[in-house]
Amino acid sequence: MSFTDRAKERIQELAGAVKERIGDATDNERLRAEGASQQSTARAQRTEAGRDVRDAFDR
Secondary structure, X not given: OOHHHHHHXXXXXXXXXHHHXXXXXXXXXXXXXHHHHHHXXXXXXXXXXXXXXXXXXXX
């Protein structure tokens, strides 16, 4: 996983956090849920990639 990929995933995670906070502040449930979903997706991608790297070195 390259630095660029990690940076993109982190940006997506932060963008999701911002959306979620704005949704909280404006009482917008759709925006809040969209932000939470975006964060979860970014975290899952980062975790899956980390496992792939670890698995490659374990062989």
